[in-house]
Amino acid sequence: MEATLTTKPERGKIIALVGNPNSGKTSIFNDLTGARQHVGNWPGVTVEKKEGKLCYQGQNFNIVDLPGTYSLGAYSEDELIARNFILFEKPEAVVNVVDASNLERNLYLTTQLLEMGANVIVALNMVDEARARKIEINILRLAQALGVPVVPTVATRGEGIKELVAAVAQRVGEAAYRPLRVNYGTEIEKQLDKLEQIIKQEANLAAKYPARWLAIKLLEDDERIQEELQKEGAKQILEVAARSKKQLNEKLGEEAEALIADRRYGFINGLVKEAVTKRQTLEERLTLSDKIDSIVTNRYLGLPIFLLAMWAVFQFTFKLGDPMIGWVETVFESLKALTTNWLEAGGAPQLLTSFLTEGIIGGVGSVLVFIPPIFLLFLAISLLEDSGYMARAAYIMDRLMHAMGLHGKSFVPLLIGFGCNVPAIMATRTLENRKDRLITILINPLMSCTARLPVYVLFTGAFFTANQGWVIFSLYLLGIVLAIIMGKIFKTFLFKGETAPFVMELPPYRVPTLKGTLIHMWERGSSFVRKAGTVIVGVVVLIWFLSNLPLGVEYASQASLIGKLGTMLAPIFKPAGFGTWQAAVALVFGILAKEVVVGTLGVLYGVEENGLTGAIANSWTPLSAYAFMVMTLIYIPCVATIAAIRRETNSWSWTAFAIGYSLVLGWVMAALVFQVGRILGLG
Numbered sequence: 001m002e003a004t005l006t007t008k009p010e011r012g013k014i015i016a017l018v019g020n021p022n023s024g025k026t027s028i029f030n031d032l033t034g035a036r037q038h039v040g041n042w043p044g045v046t047v048e049k050k051e052g053k054l055c056y057q058g059q060n061f062n063i064v065d066l067p068g069t070y071s072l073g074a075y076s077e078d079e080l081i082a083r084n085f086i087l088f089e090k091p092e093a094v095v096n097v098v099d100a101s102n103l104e105r106n107l108y109l110t111t112q113l114l115e116m117g118a119n120v121i122v123a124l125n126m127v128d129e130a131r132a133r134k135i136e137i138n139i140l141r142l143a144q145a146l147g148v149p150v151v152p153t154v155a156t157r158g159e160g161i162k163e164l165v166a167a168v169a170q171r172v173g174e175a176a177y178r179p180l181r182v183n184y185g186t187e188i189e190k191q192l193d194k195l196e197q198i199i200k201q202e203a204n205l206a207a208k209y210p211a212r213w214l215a216i217k218l219l220e221d222d223e224r225i226q227e228e229l230q231k232e233g234a235k236q237i238l239e240v241a242a243r244s245k246k247q248l249n250e251k252l253g254e255e256a257e258a259l260i261a262d263r264r265y266g267f268i269n270g271l272v273k274e275a276v277t278k279r280q281t282l283e284e285r286l287t288l289s290d291k292i293d294s295i296v297t298n299r300y301l302g303l304p305i306f307l308l309a310m311w312a313v314f315q316f317t318f319k320l321g322d323p324m325i326g327w328v329e330t331v332f333e334s335l336k337a338l339t340t341n342w343l344e345a346g347g348a349p350q351l352l353t354s355f356l357t358e359g360i361i362g363g364v365g366s367v368l369v370f371i372p373p374i375f376l377l378f379l380a381i382s383l384l385e386d387s388g389y390m391a392r393a394a395y396i397m398d399r400l401m402h403a404m405g406l407h408g409k410s411f412v413p414l415l416i417g418f419g420c421n422v423p424a425i426m427a428t429r430t431l432e433n434r435k436d437r438l439i440t441i442l443i444n445p446l447m448s449c450t451a452r453l454p455v456y457v458l459f460t461g462a463f464f465t466a467n468q469g470w471v472i473f474s475l476y477l478l479g480i481v482l483a484i485i486m487g488k489i490f491k492t493f494l495f496k497g498e499t500a501p502f503v504m505e506l507p508p509y510r511v512p513t514l515k516g517t518l519i520h521m522w523e524r525g526s527s528f529v530r531k532a533g534t535v536i537v538g539v540v541v542l543i544w545f546l547s548n549l550p551l552g553v554e555y556a557s558q559a560s561l562i563g564k565l566g567t568m569l570a571p572i573f574k575p576a577g578f579g580t581w582q583a584a585v586a587l588v589f590g591i592l593a594k595e596v597v598v599g600t601l602g603v604l605y606g607v608e609e610n611g612l613t614g615a616i617a618n619s620w621t622p623l624s625a626y627a628f629m630v631m632t633l634i635y636i637p638c639v640a641t642i643a644a645i646r647r648e649t650n651s652w653s654w655t656a657f658a659i660g661y662s663l664v665l666g667w668v669m670a671a672l673v674f675q676v677g678r679i680l681g682l683g
Contacts, residue, residue: 012053012060013172014089018082018113019097020106021068024125027155028097030166056165058369059172072112073222082222086118087209089311092172094118095164100130100137100152103276107268114146114180117210121167122150123160134324135278142275147180170308180212185261187251191219191244198237204233219245219256253513262508266388269508270395273297287320292391300413302396304605309389310476313380314469317373318457322468324372327456331609351548361603368529370454370598374524377450381418382520386512390415401484410440414483417447418523421637425644435495441648442490442658443483445637446585448476450524451594455632458598462613463622471626473497475633482634482665539589539596543603550579559597576631576667577674587631594636626673635666 008515009290017032019025033052050065066085067078086094096113098106113120122143143150149167153160183189192241195215200206205214217225218241227240248256270291296305336357343353397411410428417424424444428437448456456475460468479574546562555562558567566581569588573579582604590597603614616625637645638660646655 012055012062013093014062014064014091015054015168015172016064016066016089016091016094017097018066018067018086018094019123019125020070020099020109023097023099023106024153024155024353025065025068028095028123028125028161028164029063029152031155031161032063034331042368045606054165056169056267058167061168061172061642063600066203069109071109072116073220081091083116085234086113086116091169092119094120095123095153095168096120097125098396100124100134101135102128102410103272104265104268107271108264110146111180111182111264111268112146112354114212115182115210117179119171119174120146120148120150121164122146123155123164124150124152125155126156126366127152127160130153132241133278135276137277138277142271145271145274147178149250161560166499169261174470180210182264182267184216184260186261187248188219188263191256192216192246195219195237195241195244198240202232202234205229205232205237216260217239220260221245221255221257224281234346251516251519253516262510265508266391270391273395289388296389296392297395303400304390306393307477308394309384309393313377313384313474314476315475316380318468318472321373321376321457322461322465325369325461328369328372332361332369333611336361336365354548355541355544359540359603360537364540364599365602370457371525371529373457374450374453376523377453377526378419378521379517382517382524383512386510386517386520388509395482399408400489410436410443410487413440413444414447414480416443417444417449419450420527421445421447421449421641425641425648428648439487439490439495440659441645442654443487445658445662446479446483446486446634448479448633449594451638454595454598458601459611459616459620459625459629462616462620463625475629478630479633482669486661486665539592540599540603543585543589543600547603570666572669573631575675576670577627578620578631578670580619582619583628586636590632591636591639593640594632597632623674623677627670627677630673631666631670633664633666634669636663 006047016537017025017029019028029050029052032054036242051064052065054061064085066082069078069082071079072083072086073079085091094113096110099629109121110122124137124139124142127137137152139150139152149171151160151164151167155161177360184192192212192215195218196211199209199211199214205211214225218229218237226238227498245256248259251260298305300486325614339361340353340357381390394411394415401411413424413428415424425441426653428440428444436458453472455471460471463469487617543562546565547557547560557563562585563581565588566583566585569584570579570581573584573587582601585604586597586600589600601616602612605612620628636642642655642659646660647651649655
């Protein structure tokens with residue numbers, strides 16, 4: 001490296017130097033510029049301004065030392081100067097000096113810089129002090145996680161300066177870099193997307209500010225930004241931002257600014273956990289979150305605690321939900337009896353009576369009785385999410401998935417899959433590597449979505465009442481295990497390559513608010529109710545018609561069209577223990593929507609005196625029931641999920657592969673469960 005002042009000063013490429021106070025930024029500046037620097041004041045303020053020159057391999061650089069700052073919130077002149085220089089002067093590169101011995105605090109500024117879309121190079125300074133404190137930093141993993149070069153330096157001794165200048169020169173020549181996107185949670189992301197779209201429509205604003213960054217600053221209630229937008233006449237954007245902040249406050253029970261800061265710190269916390277190993281001394285003070293994390297994310301205790309938490313969720317759901325199911329069943333049975341009596345008294349045709357009672361009320365009612373456990377499950381999951389524990393669960397599973405050769409970031413879409421596989425598959429867009437995306441998409445349907453829950457509740461209610469939570473927990477666990485195994489197989493044979501590092505956001509633990517938790521529960525649970533009122537109604541009506549054709553046939557008999565279809569397919573499922581035509585028909589129509597499996601059985605068995613649960617208990621065995629639940633868990637995804645796979649992969653080949661492998665795997669696993677169970681004398 002040759003750092004010399006050119007004989008004829010000329011404006012070179014601008015390199016901004018930014019960092020926290022006491023991070024060693026001044027030493028880095030001096031190392032880069034030597035005596036070739038001058039000091040003045042920034043225009044209009046008394047804050048000191050330093051500039052210097054650097055020439056490297058024929059390239060001229062203007063090094064601008066920005067005021068030391070902890071953030072870019074524009075609450076002080078220092079912050080405003082640093083932020084405005086990066087926003088409006090648009091330096092070719094930004095060297096962010098970071099204190100390696102205090103990463104958590106320093107990376108907040110780094111995160112803000114990356115969100116602004118700055119072309120960042122991280123100078124990881126004071127690595128000697130970090131080593132002295134027994135802090136081990138995986139430089140490569142940190143660089144990959146941030147998506148920018150990270151150069152270790154000891155500015156006081158000039159170590160790493162040559163490498164830093166080389167990294168700057170190389171980075172300046174690269175045009176391809178993109179802003180960091182911290183995930184701020186479903187609700188905040190919705191509002192950010194809304195604001196971002198409106199901002200992009202204003203050409204002058206879109207040219208001046210990064211759209212997403214501007215949306216974040218509006219939700220953070222940044223007064224300087226609001227003043228700028230008022231000058232620009234962006235009244236509509238300010239009004240939308242005000243409504244968004246109000247909605248977030250009402251839904252989440254806290255100001256958006258605090259929630260965004262929490263998420264940002266959560267991202268940093270996860271990043272540090274991913275890249276840093278720290279041997280803590282007894283004298284170091286830990287936060288409450290740190291103390292809890294030392295237990296719940298412990299290498300040995302983390303996974304058992306996660307499994308215990310999931311077991312507790314299912315125990316809560318079904319111990320409390322069982323009595324409620326009985327109440328809802330009573331309501332529908334009474335409604336069915338009243339409708340029958342009213343229609344018969346009015347002389348209605350038998351076919352109409354059958355359509356309304358057996359088709360509509362019986363079919364839809366057989367699904368809606370499971371509303372209580374579904375809402376309770378969402379309530380429990382919302383409590384875990386809002387408390388901050390679900391982020392730890394993903395972090396814990398990340399370790400396991402890395403060990404299996406999978407991308408740790410894939411567990412986030414898989415976690416979403418417990419609610420619904422469709423948005424979970426869409427969430428794979430956050431994965432940068434196409435191979436990782438495809439693997440995650442292919443294994444995502446193995447996550448047991450809530451649409452399968454009615455099937456589990458029906459069959460466990462008929463055969464496993466005493467251990468209902470345990471049995472359903474085993475099915476969810478089976479889905480996770482199979483996803484990991486299949487992911488490993490796909491990674492080994494179809495998608496070879498290195499696994500990229502993963503940054504899991506670890507927000508601080510919080511006490512969930514009653515309002516926020518109930519809102520989350522309702523938003524998720526209501527989608528199930530809406531589906532019951534649309535898709536499921538349509539399917540049970542179709543099944544009712546097929547059960548009555550050809551005309552004159554006995555309702556829902558083997559001689560009906562639906563009976564003939566089931567009879568033709570039933571032998572395929574005989575090795576799995578449920579080779580009845582009713583089971584075959586239920587699985588076929590379950591491809592439309594998994595809840596329809598119960599609705600179909602409700603129509604086909606609805607004539608039984610003891611209701612659907614009684615009919616199941618009379619026609620199945622515990623072993624065949626469990627095998628059927630395994631089949632329901634694994635076999636062909638619903639049509640909405642299939643459509644999502646096609647859209648996200650943009651390939652009919654991968655869509656067909658997803659359908660084919662899941663069907664084969666489902667049949668094999670169900671048959672294996674049944675046959676092994678028989679050998680063990682469980683049949």
